Amino acid sequence: MDLINNLGLGFATVLTPENLMFSFFGVLLGTLIGVLPGLGPLVAIAVLLPFTFGLDPVSSMIMLAGIFYGAQYGGSTTAILINLPGEASSIVTTLDGHQMAKRGMAGKALATAAIGSFFAGCVATILIGVFAPPLAALAFRFGPAEYFSLMVCGLVVSVALSNGSVLKAVGMMVLGLILGLVGTDVQYGVHRFTFGVSELSDGMSVAAMAMGIFGLGEIIRNLENTGERRFSVSKITSLMPTREDMKQIFAPMVRGTFLGSFLGVLPGGGALLASFSAYALEKKIARNPEEFGAGAIQGVAAPEAANNAGAQTSFIPMLTLGIPSNPVMALMISALIIQGIEPGPAVINDHPELFWGIIASMWIGNLMLLVLNLPLVGLWVKLVSIPYKVLFPIVIVFACIGVFSINNTPFAIFTMAGFGVFGYVLRKLECEPAPMILGFILGPMMEGHMQRALLISRGDVSVFVREPISATLLVVAAVTLLITILPTVRKTREVALVDDE
């Protein structure tokens, strides 16, 4: 059994005092930022990125991964207890979770969320172990044409999966592609849209951009509500769910896990979409749909399982293809490159201890989270009562240190500030920034692959449809695009994605 041997290697890598400490630190920090509204895993990872330069690659990835899935746990705690989702992917948890808490079942809701997340984490760990190696083997057959078509497909899917208007999503994606043009052309060294600013000659920093849009933008919006926030914290009663409850949540948990795992792999998918879709699915097939929104335990179990599963499986395309499916994974890629490791199909063979170590650390991290979360609920809730006027300056200072120290250039701070304002405008216009960031990240990669495909084929464009894998991917992209803009589908899509907010 290769899988068992490989996981054995992974556990051997993780079970050193040092790596356990980094895993613990990661999940603890993840939970913390998951609890605090307006501070997502992206901001935390971007801030910590420069501090990982001195670590060895396995430790740094274990810690960063822990932050990512730890945030999925943390977000649900405040969603349930005070109706405040600390993390976007916990928004649906407020619907039934907080209702349960109001009905005196806060402990049960918290336990359900934690158990659902843990179950999903375990299953997703195995799914990655089973599916990533064959995918990596397939990826070795990917040349420039295949990569280009895969990315076209990915961008189309990310638009199809995005929330709200298709037109806005396409616009945001194209804006991202255009922003990705800024910098130096790799082949001829021509500066594009740099306006004589030497710091722009390597393009804009994705960390600064993401931190501006997701971090500062969110802070500016929060500052709009100047009134003191008052929360009524629900009392925590008995934690353990009964056998009856377990029976009730098992099926939704399994469905949520698999749906979340699937959506996590897709570009633009990930935890947020996973939790919304899982909730919609449960509501549709439930025998008691009227209970949803009034404290249905399935409405907590399924989305919590789904968001954690989605967060973990989004590592698959990053580790096997070197393609990020969301902005967090893009930062993970930069963390690996700084360590001198090129994410892609070669990682499994060249750095097995890294690959299997990350996977094993997910299981251990989930176990830590289960233990960490329930007893510390009181502490997390107290954190939320930190006044915002104390919290946001701290966040801004750390964000500045973070983006500055990645390249030691003050220009990154200006970039972040500019995108902070832009992020606020996007929120006001209800434009989702995710497709833009994805376009920005994939744009230069796509351009490079297209350039190489055409140089190798000596300018013959038909190379994209001649190669069978590439042709298939383009057909998938075309069909997805067609389906998305079909009027009937568009209606259902809007209903499916918006209805539960």
Added chain:
Amino acid sequence: MQFTKTARGLLGAVAIAAIGSVSGLYATTADAQDYPNQPITIIVPTGPGSLVDILARLVGDGFTETWGEQVIVRNVGGAGGSIGVTSLADEAGDGYTLGFVPANLTTHPYLYEIDYDVQADFDPIIRVASASMVLYVANDTGISSVEEYIAHARDNPGEVTFATAGQGSAANLAAELFQTETGVEMTAIPYQRLNLGVLDVVEGRVSSVFVSAAQGMQFVRDGQLTALGITGMTPNPGAPELSPISELGVPGFQYNSWFGFIAPAGVPQDIIDQLNAEVVRQSTTDAFQEAIATAGLELVAGSPQEFADVIAVELENWAGILGE
């Protein structure tokens, strides 16, 4: 104790962030008598974790050990290193700000819009190490010698491809030089980072690549790639079995990348000599030689004049190949 090293890395990163901003406040006094008496900054024009960065930190740690002064490594990457060299040019020539630069320094005038003069604005201190590259070809090209490679490229102009890390990268410069010397015409396939390009040569999608022994010899030993020769005149420690390309049908062909210390112009000669002597001393230690060998580099550690001569010769060479 691995953990200690890690903790130091974390602390170091915090210290760099904090001190980097404070160091500008120091009154800069260039007094050769008690040099150094304040922290030294080394500007590295690449990102952290690169070979250049690792070597700079290695020598920097040695400075700290010898002189007891803190050494701050500042990574200023981007635009082929020209952003970092620009920021070095803006510093005072007092010996407290040094630059550790790779060989493509001498191509900056021809590839980037820069405000500095590579010879007039900097004082060379020491060329620390150099490395030749290896010419690899894909197995399915069936090519097994430099002569076959040239013949194939000559018979099929533009058909033979080589992977590069973009214009101005060592891989591209070596291939440009090769084309100039042999008069063949090949097609460059640019990659953002060259290790993906090497993989494409292994898979046969690209015909060839000039890259370090460290990045390709493991594939050759696995039988997945063919190595034809090295770009230097002397044996490459990472691929001792290979002969120089100059002896395999391209007489006079030579391309070496190197790494060395430079300082903003105006550093007193005795400080330059002191720095040079310190690096030479470090280069004799076992730890240093091991680090150089692991990276597949050859130790140079020559005089400031040796470094100045190399820079002058290369500037002239590239003017002919890259200049207008």
